[in-house]
Amino acid sequence: MSTLVLRNGRIHTLDPNQPAATALAVHGRRILAVGADADVLDAAGPRATVLDLEGRAVLPGFWDCHIHFYDWALVRFRLDLGGCASLEDFLARLGGRAVHSPLGEWIMGHNWNENAWAEPRMPDRRDLDGVAPDHPVILWRADLHLAVANSLALRLAGIDADTPDPPKGAIARDEHGQPTGVLLDGGINLVKAILPDPSPDEVAHAMELGMAAMHRLGITAVHDIRLMGGLEHRSAFGAWQRLREAGRISLRAFAALPGERLEEAVALGLRTGLGDDYLRVGALKYFTDGSMGARTAWVLEPYLDGSGSGLCCMPFEEIRQCLATADANGLAVTVHAIGDRSGNALATAFEELARARKPGQGPPIPHRVEHAQMLRPEDIARLARAGVAVSAQPIHLVDDMDMIDRSLGELGRHCYPFRSLVEAGVPLVFGSDAPVADPNPWLGVCAAVTRARPDGAPEGGWHPAQRLDVAQAVAAYTSSAAKAYGLDDRLGSLAPGKLADLVVLDRDPLAVDAAELAGTTVELTVFDGAVRHADGDFAGL
Structure with a gap:
């Protein structure tokens, strides 16, 4: 079993017990040592392969907590x-x-x-x-x-x-x-429903190419989220299982279940998190509304362009019943909610669920609101009290800000309320929503920190009071994500004994100007202790 040492680097471990180091050793699938160069080299032994990082930054592998991975892998060919x-x-x-x-x-x-x-x-x-x-x-x-x-x-x-x-x-x-x-x-x-299905071989090929593309972006974990109706569920979940059986998964994958399959999941005794370090059963996905762009997000006050107040996709009494059933059977739910009316109704439903929950009941990871693009302050506080997490995609605010200004006016101040969520104590995790948006996490980090387009507009950021700092944004893709999935004992930070998922970058995101974050390039990705992507000076490893 080989040992790899990274030395002379700027290692941001996201481990509060040792937040910074210059060297790290990987032995097999796990991190062997973290610390000063001399100490790590001594722990690794004389036969270790040593890479001089020449001051490059190292971070834990990134998570994409909301990606339609199966669909994204296939649409890359459309x-x-x-x-x-x-x-x-x-x-x-x-x-x-x-x-x-x-x-x-x-x-x-x-x-x-x-x-x-x-x-x-x-x-x-x-x-x-x-x-x-x-x-x-x-x-x-x-x-x-x-x-x-x-x-x-x-x-x-x-x-x-x-x-x-x-x-x-x-x-x-x-x-x-x-x-x-x-x-x-x-x-x-x-x-x-009438589209021709891709063959299992076509799906496997697309997904393997997709995993390699994830490595180039520094992503080592994904939550493959189902679309409305979950028509693709059988093909997607089957593909993940076949890849796992063949030993060809090179990501930490959570495969979501469509909410329409709640009864079957309960009947089978499935619980969220079932699986291993490569593939686990994810959350049940539900939808309360549509999107801002299509004017189907369900809002408390009508859109300014006269297009109404959006679409309620699921009666909330039905959502309450589904939440209670899932919670009682150890199944986490993740609920798509974009408009503030959806967010308000969900906060009520989750509060009721928290009050009614019996001791020892519930899934191993928190329930979640997906997107939460528009939340009123009082509903953020209620989600925090109910212990509900939020999964957001900061890259969307870059595309949406002008549209939201036109359709919602000053109510846009309630949109993408990242800092309010963090300050309220709501667990916040980030993803891309690909293929809706680019899966590059550094575009998301930059959007969360600057709240501006690549050209820097608007100056100072759009509703800048909701800007995060770089450390907070990075945590939402790494340590906070691992904690929200109940895996922070083995992932999300760089510490001895944890699984070796990490990235080496061409710049230090905690030291550069915020405008430079979007251009960050991943030069080395290590997944499960093995080099999966190597570029620049590391090409050929």
Whole structure:
């Protein structure tokens, strides 16, 4: 069993007993020693492989606590509509894909955002029909809560003027009652249900490439979150299990369960956290509303653009019942809630659950609110008292700030309330929401610290009172994440005996100007004691 020593570095351990060191030794899967160069070299012995970090920074491996990993791995091979500057650009990319695709083959795309176009306008089926009439087409908006389909896809899915809106969703219609092709939230599943399934080999290949991409970003742990309806659950969970059986998982993976499978999970006696150091059963995922961009986030005060107050995707009496059942059976729940009305109702539900819980009851990790993009101060305090965690994605605020200013005005001060959450004692963990956003965690760290776009605007940050410092932002991706998953005894910090998941960076994030954080590059990633990514001076290891 080999020993690897990293010396002459700036090691931020996130271990309060020894927060800083210059050297670290890894033996097998675990950290052997942390401290001064001479002491670590002595502990490692003369046969150790020694790397001179030349002052580079070291941190624990990062967690992406909210990523649709299965979906992200697959969409990397589909039509990417990100960066389109106009509807014309959007349609040109679709038309180019149609020209090179066999007639009748599905075209699936993602990542478009009409708010970023020179003339924002929602595309419809007629636009898509104009460039791809002979291929069934479905294209997901960047937030995954809205998609547009062409006429052929609608016909294959059986969607017409007589089709009722599905549970937890809607079918947009024109003045004559005909579907426009725009599908909201649960409405997307009407088309998704007829899409061809990828083969197990295709899924495994995509996920292995995805794990390698995670290593390049310094990510060593993920919570693979299910989408609304959980239609992909069987394929995703099966793929994770097959990879584990073959010894081909190179991440710490939590696989979430769709809330629709609560009864089956209880009947099987499943509990959150079942598994090993590579694959564990994650939380049950529920949805209370949609997204700000689609105006389906459920808000207390109507949107300023006249689009209403959003969409309640699940009656709260049903959510209360699901929470109580899950809690009594050791299953953690993670509930999608973006608007402040959803957050308010959830705070009430979690307070009631905490009061009714019997001694010794509950899952091994906290229940969570996902996104929590808009929370009133009184609801933050209630979540803290109920012991509920929040999983947020700071990269979204960069994309959303202008849209929120237009649609919510001054109420935007309640959005992305990171500092208020930390100061209230709410466990805060970060993720990316990929493929909705870029999974690079350093974009998230920079957004949480600066609350500004890459160009530095707005000066001083958007609602700057909610800015975090770098240490707080990094903790939400590392030590706080491990603690929220009940694994801080073996992960999340760099200390002797813990599993060796760590990253070496090209700069010290605790020393550089905040504007430089987004450009941080990972030069070395160690997972489970093995080098999984090596770049720059370490290439070839």
